[in-house]
Amino acid sequence: MAMSPTAMVARRALAAASQGSHEGGARTWKILSFVLALPGVSVCMANVYMKMQAHSHENPEFVPYPHLRIRTKPWPWGDGNHSLFHNSHTNALPTGYEDSHH
Amino acid sequence: MAHQAHAYHMVDPSPWPLTGAVGALLMTSGLAIWFHFHSMTLMTLGLILLLLTMYQWWRDIIREGTFQGHHTPPVQKGLRYGMILFITSEVFFFLGFFWAFYHSSLAPTPELGGCWPPTGITTLDPFEVPLLNTAVLLASGVTVTWAHHSIMEGERKQTIQSLALTIILGLYFTALQAMEYYEAPFTIADGVYGSTFFVATGFHGLHVIIGSTFLAVCFLRQIQYHFTSEHHFGFEAAAWYWHFVDVVWLFLYVSIYWWGS
Numbered sequence: 001m002a003m004s005p006t007a008m009v010a011r012r013a014l015a016a017a018s019q020g021s022h023e024g025g026a027r028t029w030k031i032l033s034f035v036l037a038l039p040g041v042s043v044c045m046a047n048v049y050m051k052m053q054a055h056s057h058e059n060p061e062f063v064p065y066p067h068l069r070i071r072t073k074p075w076p077w078g079d080g081n082h083s084l085f086h087n088s089h090t091n092a093l094p095t096g097y098e099d100s101h102h
Numbered sequence: 103m104a105h106q107a108h109a110y111h112m113v114d115p116s117p118w119p120l121t122g123a124v125g126a127l128l129m130t131s132g133l134a135i136w137f138h139f140h141s142m143t144l145m146t147l148g149l150i151l152l153l154l155t156m157y158q159w160w161r162d163i164i165r166e167g168t169f170q171g172h173h174t175p176p177v178q179k180g181l182r183y184g185m186i187l188f189i190t191s192e193v194f195f196f197l198g199f200f201w202a203f204y205h206s207s208l209a210p211t212p213e214l215g216g217c218w219p220p221t222g223i224t225t226l227d228p229f230e231v232p233l234l235n236t237a238v239l240l241a242s243g244v245t246v247t248w249a250h251h252s253i254m255e256g257e258r259k260q261t262i263q264s265l266a267l268t269i270i271l272g273l274y275f276t277a278l279q280a281m282e283y284y285e286a287p288f289t290i291a292d293g294v295y296g297s298t299f300f301v302a303t304g305f306h307g308l309h310v311i312i313g314s315t316f317l318a319v320c321f322l323r324q325i326q327y328h329f330t331s332e333h334h335f336g337f338e339a340a341a342w343y344w345h346f347v348d349v350v351w352l353f354l355y356v357s358i359y360w361w362g363s
């Protein structure tokens with residue numbers, strides 16, 4: 001499998017930085033943290049924010065499929081009919097959505 | 103005073119293996135009691151016992167190693183083997199859940215609509231929060247490596263900074279996942295899709311919390327001058343575990359979030 005030139009350069013640099021005794025290993029990883037890793041996280045954060053804005057907040061119409069919303073045994077909490085992270089806005093019960101739903 | 107004629111550590115008698123075993127027994131049987139008889143007492147008792155065991159056992163190991171000098175090179179080598187074997191066992195643990203996922207998703211049954219994702223399931227967009235989660239964990243892998251090199255170079259302040267950053271990224275991942283769990287349009291009860299999704303990512307999330315805790319303990323130990331530039335195995339074990347957690351996420355992301363969407 002051929003590697004891109006960028007990947008080759010990165011691989012050589014990372015190999016050098018991983019030598020424990022070689023001075024400046026910490027500095028290399030510090031630079032990578034602030035120049036690559038954290039900006040990468042920021043870019044992904046911005047991407048999520050923009051995608052959230054573009055979303056419409058519609059939920060799919062409720063269809064009582066027998067293979068979904070299975071209730072073989074009630075949960076040991078509450079009324080036994082709500083999952084642990086139940087969200088009445090996005091999760092329907094076997095009988096349908098709870099709230100009047102936009 | 104007696105001296106040992108070898109470099110190994112003959113550990114003093116300890117009650118923690120027994121209390122740990124009892125705690126595990128009470129937790130598991132307590133779980134069954136909770137499910138069938140709606141009482142949480144036994145399970146809670148087991149949990150408290152387990153937490154107390156972990157605190158005191160690991161405290162004793164730190165005393166033996168850092169303060170009493172029992173962790174000679176051969177002893178440390180044994181600890182390394184131990185951690186590697188433990189992580190290997192965890193790899194097999196996750197392998198099982200990936201097996202379950204691929205078993206159900208490669209040949210979806212007619213009950214699901216003969217397709218994957220099953221009919222009626224709205225999957226999460228892999229390029230929204232799941233991608234952010236990937237970036238967060240990869241970044242934390244970089245910062246924990248920065249921390250390791252800082253320890254080896256005797257850079258106290260940088261070690262503290264990079265470790266703190268790693269832990270913050272870990273907590274950020276957990277917060278994001280918790281939000282995703284709440285906002286998801288499907289639940290664990292949504293057939294085999296829900297089961298495989300929440301069991302695999304749920305156990306992963308638990309391991310993120312465990313790994314973050316391990317790193318936090320290292321953070322506190324670093325503040326208290328436990329680690330030297332030559333000897334810091336507790337940190338190395340935490341870093342190995344953290345990389346393992348990261349790799350499991352990458353497999354989860356590619357398999358369940360991306361391919362499975």
